[in-house]
Amino acid sequence: MPTPVLEVTDLVKEFGSVRSVDGLSLIIEKGDILGLLGANGAGKTTAINMILGIISPTSGTIQVFGRDLAHERIAILRRMNFSSTYTHLPGNLRVWQNLNVFGRIYRVPHLKRRIDEVLELLGIAQLKNRVTGDLSAGESTKLNLCKALLNKPELLLLDEPTASLDPDAADTVRRLTLRIREEDGTSILYTSHNMRDVEEVCDRVVFMHEGKALRTGTTREILDHFNEQSLESLFIRVARGGVIESSAPSSES
Amino acid sequence: MTFSTVHALVLRNLYLYTRTPVRGIELIFWPLVDLLVWGYLTIFLQSHTGADFPHQITFLIGAVILWDIMFRAQQGVALYFLEDVWSRNLLNVFSAPVSNADYLASTYVIGFLRSAVTSLLLSVLAIGLYAFNIFQLDWMLLPFVFNLLLFGWALGMISTALIVRWGPAAETLAWAVPFFLQPFAAVYYPVDALPTAVQWVAHAIPCSHIFEGMRSGLRDGVVPWENLAWATGLNLLYLAAAGLLFTRVMKTSREKGLLTKFVSQ
Numbered sequence: 001m002p003t004p005v006l007e008v009t010d011l012v013k014e015f016g017s018v019r020s021v022d023g024l025s026l027i028i029e030k031g032d033i034l035g036l037l038g039a040n041g042a043g044k045t046t047a048i049n050m051i052l053g054i055i056s057p058t059s060g061t062i063q064v065f066g067r068d069l070a071h072e073r074i075a076i077l078r079r080m081n082f083s084s085t086y087t088h089l090p091g092n093l094r095v096w097q098n099l100n101v102f103g104r105i106y107r108v109p110h111l112k113r114r115i116d117e118v119l120e121l122l123g124i125a126q127l128k129n130r131v132t133g134d135l136s137a138g139e140s141t142k143l144n145l146c147k148a149l150l151n152k153p154e155l156l157l158l159d160e161p162t163a164s165l166d167p168d169a170a171d172t173v174r175r176l177t178l179r180i181r182e183e184d185g186t187s188i189l190y191t192s193h194n195m196r197d198v199e200e201v202c203d204r205v206v207f208m209h210e211g212k213a214l215r216t217g218t219t220r221e222i223l224d225h226f227n228e229q230s231l232e233s234l235f236i237r238v239a240r241g242g243v244i245e246s247s248a249p250s251s252e253s
Numbered sequence: 254m255t256f257s258t259v260h261a262l263v264l265r266n267l268y269l270y271t272r273t274p275v276r277g278i279e280l281i282f283w284p285l286v287d288l289l290v291w292g293y294l295t296i297f298l299q300s301h302t303g304a305d306f307p308h309q310i311t312f313l314i315g316a317v318i319l320w321d322i323m324f325r326a327q328q329g330v331a332l333y334f335l336e337d338v339w340s341r342n343l344l345n346v347f348s349a350p351v352s353n354a355d356y357l358a359s360t361y362v363i364g365f366l367r368s369a370v371t372s373l374l375l376s377v378l379a380i381g382l383y384a385f386n387i388f389q390l391d392w393m394l395l396p397f398v399f400n401l402l403l404f405g406w407a408l409g410m411i412s413t414a415l416i417v418r419w420g421p422a423a424e425t426l427a428w429a430v431p432f433f434l435q436p437f438a439a440v441y442y443p444v445d446a447l448p449t450a451v452q453w454v455a456h457a458i459p460c461s462h463i464f465e466g467m468r469s470g471l472r473d474g475v476v477p478w479e480n481l482a483w484a485t486g487l488n489l490l491y492l493a494a495a496g497l498l499f500t501r502v503m504k505t506s507r508e509k510g511l512l513t514k515f516v517s518q
Contacts (some may be wrong), residue, residue, distance in 0.1 A: 015510060049513055052348040056507040077350040086516055090269065090340040097268045104261030105349045131272075147345065 003066035004029050005155050005187040006051065011060035013046050013211075020046040022211035024060070028155070028187045033177065035202030036191040037231065039239040043211040044191045048157050051189070052082055064155060078106060083148035084159035085141060091133025095119070095143060098132055099150060106151035118146040123172065137164040145173065149180065156180070156188045162197055170194070177201050195231040205231075209238050254354040262351070262359035266333065267366075284321045284371045285378070291317045291441075292383045312468050314385040316440050318375045319467055322368045323401040323408075323460055324431050329364025330357075330409020331427035334416065338424075338515045347512055353503055357496075360413075361406050368402060393470050396481050397463050403488040404459045408434075410495035414502040420514055439464045459487040 006028040013021040021043040028034050036044040049055040051062055053073045062069040064076045089098040096115060103111040119125040122142040127135065135143060141164055148156060158177070162170035174197060180186045192198055198205055199219050207214045207222055215222050219231060228234040270276055291313045299311075337343045346356075379385040388394065412430045416423045437447065437454040439461040444452055455461040466480030506512050 045513075046510070049344075049510065052344075054344060054347055054507065054512055055510045056504075074350045074352055077348065082345075082348045084344065086341075087344045088341040089345065090265070090336070090342050092273050092340070093265070093268050094272070097265075097272070101261050101265040101268070102345070102349065104264065105258050105351060107257055 002030065004063070005032070005065060006189065007061075007063040008047075008051070009061045009063075011047065011050060011062065012058045013043075013050060013055065014058045020211050021050070021057075024206075024208070024211070024213050026206055026213070026216065028189060030154075030187055031181055031185045032204070033181055033188040033190055033202050035198040035205040036189065036208060037195075037198055037205050037235065038208030039235065041210075042208040044208055045159060046211075047208075048082075048084075048159055048189065048191060051157060052080075053077065078151070079153060080155045080157065081106070081148040081151055081153035082157045082159070083141075083144040083161055085144075085161065085163040086159070087144065088140060089132050089143060089147060091131070093132055094128075095124075095130050095132055095135075096128045098143070099146060102147050103150050108150050114150060115146075118149045121149065121176065122146050138166060138169045141165055141173075142169070145176070152184055153186060156186050158188060158190045160192055160194075161190070162192065162194055170197070174201050195235060198231060207234070207238070214238070254352065254358055255350075258351055258355040259358045259362065262346075262355065263362045266336070266359075266363045269336065280325070280367060280371050281374060284317075284325075284375055287317050287321065288314070288375050288378060288382075292379070292385075295383065311383070311385050312471060313441055314379050314383055315387055315467055315471060316464060318372055318379060318387050319397065319401060319464065320435075320438075320440050320460075321375060322372045322398055323405040325367040325371045326361075326364035326402045326405025327408040327412065327431050328405075328427065329367040330360040330406055331412040331416070331430075333360040333363055334413045335424060335427055338421065341516060343512055343515050353500060357410065357499065360409060364406055364409060365402060368398075368405065372398070390467070390470050393466075393476055396485075397467060397470075400463050400481070400484040400488055401460060403492060404463075404484075405431075407488065407491040407495040410492075410499045414495070414499045417506050417511055418502050420511070434458055434460075437461065443468065456483075457487070459484045459491060462487070 004027045008024060008026045011021055011024040012019065024043070024047055026034060036047065038044050046055060050057050053069055065079060067076055069076055099115045099118070100111065103115060108114050116125065119128055122145055124139060124142050127139060132140070132143065141161065145161065162173050165173060177188060177190070178201060181188060190202055204216060204218055205222055206216045215225055217225070223229065223231065223234065226234050228237065295311060295313050337346055376387045379387065390397065408430055412426050415426050437451060438458050439455050444455040444461055444465060447455055462480040462484040466477035466484070469475065469477045469480070
């Protein structure tokens with residue numbers, strides 16, 4: 001059995017008396033796209049930050065490529081990448097300069113060619129010489145994605161990648177996400193508030209509430225379990241204090 | 254530490270300065286104002302004091318130049334971190350394969366480059382405007398400058414660690430930390446001028462030994478070995494302590510999620 005790309009076991013994060021992530025376990029195999037779904041404060045971003053090594057867990061383990069993140073962080077991060085709507089690349093640098101800096105950090109071979117490739121892939125090759133701070137929100141999100149794809153990551157963490165995009169651009173990002181999985185076998189952890197994103201892109205979903213994984217499975221399995229017609233109605237029901245018990249074992253636990 | 258990572262991080266800062274020349278104001282304008290004010294004060298005092306005093310007063314100009322070397326090195330380290338905070342790039346950097354050593358090494362390089370630009374400019378202007386030549390210290394200048402860089406880097410690490418620990422509200426420490434020490438650092442006056450009760454503070458600060466050494470070197474033309482030895486020894490202690498503090502704070506920041514607070518505020 002191949003080693004999972006990402007294996008999170010009993011992950012807990014406490015900030016003082018607040019337990020932001022409470023016993024989260026998940027597995028991503030090669031080429032999987034796993035969605036983390038939940039309302040604000042559900043613990044999605046804290047979980048992602050722990051997988052990136054920006055926050056250390058209170059307890060639990062994170063294994064990436066079969067290696068312990070706590071001990072081999074730098075070697076692991078070279079094979080991963082990350083894009084979030086809430087981070088930006090320095091606004092005073094030109095687009096190519098930002099990609100050049102991060103390409104060097106990630107030791108991307110044939111960097112100039114790779115920069116052209118990712119800009120082309122995201123359809124923003126014409127922005128190469130533009131000042132980053134002059135880009136629109138949508139263009140800026142695409143540039144973040146370019147940064148995230150530079151090193152052809154084996155594990156890609158996308159934190160609400162379509163949050164600031166118009167429907168057309170969001171559709172482009174969804175298609176791109178599926179394409180890079182298809183072409184490069186990239187494994188992806190994907191958080192979103194956009195139910196359509198999750199339904200279209202993710203193979204499986206972890207439905208989080210108050211730091212806990214309520215249920216893990218395909219969209220269909222989750223909807224059947226909670227007896228709902230759509231993820232959106234389930235999302236609203238949970239956010240408003242409806243079903244919160246994890247009554248049956250999930251497909252992963 | 255990885256050379257290519259350090260190179261990339263340095264490059265990011267060089268792009269920043271070449272892309273936004275207005276940042277040069279900070280490197281040139283304020284040091285120039287200092288040089289003009291202290292330079293003309295020196296000329297004024299020289300023309301109104303006794304025969305031996307004028308020679309002592311020219312040390313003020315040397316002090317301005319050497320203080321700026323230390324200050325720019327400290328700023329290079331502390332502002333480097335804040336640039337990433339202001340551009341909301343912090344998580345991109347700290348989620349990348351960048352170790353503490355890579356990060357600190359690149360801030361040292363930027364601190365050195367900032368110091369080099371400002372001190373060379375001031376040194377040349379001091380020759381032209383006041384006939385004061387800091388290079389008369391000859392090779393003595395090298396250990397002076399090296400020790401000031403070391404202390405600037407140590408202060409920069411301490412400033413950054415405090416900003417990470419206390420959050421965005423503590424940003425002003427990037428500018429304030431060196432000035433907490435300046436009254437005791439014997440920059441413009443000898444340690445003897447301080448009240449006896451606080452002279453021990455001056456002796457515990459590496460740069461006070463450099464400024465004392467600069468004055469005796471300019472006055473007597475003799476290498477102030479004792480001052481250099483004290484400065485180097487203290488600097489090694491300060492660097493070790495600052496490195497330890499920075500490492501501990503980064504560990505705490507991971508435990509408490511401090512870096513993510515810079516993104517959310």
